Amino acid sequence: MHIKGEMKLTEPVVRSFRVAKVFKENTDRINNIDFSPTGDTLISSSEDDQIVIYDCEKGTQKRTVNSKKYGVDLVHFTHAKNTAIHASTKVDDTIRYLSLHDNKYIRYFPGHTKKVVALSMSPVDDMFLSGSLDKTLRLWDLRSPNCQGLMHLTSRPVAAFDPEGLIFAAGVNSESVKLYDLRSFDKGPFASFRLNTEKNCEWTGLKFSPDGKTILLSTNSSIIRLVDAFHGNPTHTLTGHLNDKKIPLEASFSPDSQFVFSGSTDGRVHVWHAESGHKICVFNADHNGPVQCIQFNPKYMMLASGCNNMAFWLPSEENS
Template sequence: MICCLNPNCAQPINPDAAGNCQCCNTPIITDLRGRYRPIKLIGRGGFGRTYLAQDRDRLNSYCVLKQFAPQAQGTKSLDKAIQLFQQEAERLHDLGEHPQIPTLMAYFEQDQYLYLVQQMIDGKTLLQEMRRRGTLDEAGVRSLLEDLLPVLQFVHERNIIHRDITPSNIIRRQVDNKLVLIDFGVAKQFSETILHEPGTRIGTEGYAPIEQLRGGQAYPSSDLYSLGATCLHLLTGVKPERLYSPLEGRWMWREALQQNNLKVSPQLGNVLDRLVKDLISDRYASAQDVLTDLRGLPSLEGAVPGWVRQHPEGKISTSSPPSAPPSRPGGTSSRPPSQPPSISPAYSGGTPASQSVGKRPLAPRGWRCVRTLSGHSSWVTTIAFNPKTPILASGSLDDTIRLWNLQTGAMLENLAGHARGVNEVVISPGGQVLASCGDDDTIKVWNLATGELLQTIKGHIRDVNAVAIGANGWLLASGSDDRTIKLWKLDRGTLIKSLTGSAGMIKSVVITPDERFLVSGGLDNKVRLWNLQQGVMVRAFSGHFNSVSQVAIAPNGKLIASASKDKTVRLWSMASGGLIHTLSDHTQEVNAVAIAPDSVTVVSGSRDGTVKIWDAQTGNLKHSLSAHTGAVTAVAIHRSGQYIASASADKTVKIWQNI
């Protein structure tokens, strides 16, 4: 594939042989400056677009290509934008080569656009990590500081101030788990710390100290302030501007931690407090001073830094629930496994007469954990029951999909094909095909009988978070961080159409039983209903105060459930779009929701570690299940309605039975 370099092109991805863009008809540039081949759009902003490219002079190795095409209006704004773009190239050049700073490879002009080429850093920003895996604990904060402070010391020793340290400008490199400081677009030399015009703001609000926001002045202690504010955000999950009380003139981050029953040691608290002092004279003067105090703190016995996990291959990657206790060797939970359950005939695809579907909600007898499935080496993010056989599929941030025999608890297959974490798995109604998606921007289709990878579907330009298969077994839908929903032919992997218009990244998609509509949810806080035949959105359900993590549709097609980071599940009428109930009992973000075959029972899973069972007719909470030692990331209901599976950040899957 190759990318169109028109900064206004809506669909820049083109086949290799394209002479002109299929979307905007702009001539395709195959080799920028004779060596850089743009192959994927990976970002866009006020200055222009960022592409993944291949460097032909370096054996087609990957690099990042930043195109300067500012949206700024007026001569003064344009001049400032040009200055900041050139400044990033100059600062990267001044810094030379440091293993935790992107290397500048080229800076040039072509076809009236400026381009900056730099080393590609493969990984996630700390903001992306927090949104996916939760907040850092004390060990994680200390690890972050110890990793990044030497980088700042290196930068400051060369008389450069970054001036925009935030969770979005720090990437954890996948290959070695090291933190990399990016985006030197507003960096300045010490000698250039002059007063700007009144009202000029340099840096990001909440992270930038007062001297930057008022007058554009910055010092090494200004970067340390921003680093401290970054730590407070990652520790509490609350943006810095909401952690500071201007009326009291103090930071309220300890209160935010207490609300989630979390705390840090007084010694680390003192370091964080000093980093974010209002007065420059009260802050640390240098990164080395912070390191000295940090290394004098008492050691954390038995602690594992937040987000750190081990890959099956032994390389370090990122994850680990912030509040989960250490696991035993091999990744198994410290909780002893339950006794094997007595699996009913329902697990072989049948439904006993006493459990007939669609006539009554699950009997309010009692739920207990009857099996724990252990084996993944990182968070289990997704699960799905096979509707025809006693098999459950699970996907994980360890990049694998595992198939489990529910009667014995044995692992049957380990499907390895994704290059990055698996976000969702779904099994076709016939039970023969599994579709999966992941952070490697792909969808993969597997033969469940043989474990064979049938095809890899490409087309999204960012992480694919969700997949769904229609009731007839031929329609596949996917949702991505690129803010598009795509419809595919499952048997061939060919694109049918793209649904565009969402204001935020797509986190969940589900197809209605009649395959006429699709429901999606994502980072714009809305649930959207799409007409699949026309390819247009027909309704937006508004009510959540934070992003929508997952959506579900009742088998009878009348009810929509949505789980949100606002700690609620909301039930909506498919016909009218009206809100039926708001289910509020979880104490933290709700990550998952499912509706049982009876179309009455709703199951939800939350970062608070619980699985809750609700009555959709009354909105009442029926049961609350606690066994996981980390956040619950996914839930699934067996077709019999008598079994629930829950996946967790504690690296396990638990099977619950209604006894």
């Protein structure tokens, strides 16, 4: 597998993406994927209690870490080398900080009383955010087991840091987005955008575009909302991908914020132009189940998508 670095992402290049490699290590659904900031490794968590680490440059699986006791969900790299945080699927709803090097836990972050459904690592430091079905958002510092901040909401939260790590956004009740300043979040949101209440679906994920200008709201239906991050105006509703199982489907931006990628329940991958909202293409992937995880590598010209299998995508040679 040969991946390229500095290549400009254009529509023809996006259309040329093909599956370069498929990994079939998992026996159950991949529930989260995350690229390292340098783009050279990818980590995944799955319902079969495995954490798998991939070498993106070589296109190989580096190693597998089992988490049989606590299960694993929402795995994310931290900024320290060879470490990750993840939510639990068994025993309790504690967040765990793991040394991948020797498979030992560095620290536990207890507090949530129901399933953790959102986890976001600060892009700049050791802070991270968690949101749970217990209707709370918690702010943490990797260096301390004590919660640094607690917010009670009226519904299941979705939340994420902005690319600068100065503010975070929380989506509440599938109808409003609240922006908090990290230095004074206890004073409440400094901005609140109310959108039309979702009728037949709920928000299941929130992300900022890498340029910080757009907020993406993914849902458990076949719609994705794009919202202006500064004024809160809805800019586009992206549709056309199948979600007949009412499950959370991840959607992600390309690193230049130009394109949005989403999986679907029929195993295909859909791509839209973020600025115009137009669909560019649909890929027939080698996925035998719903594609719930999809992300673009932050540094290399490569896409990763996951059902039970993990697929690595590259632009085809005629476009390189």
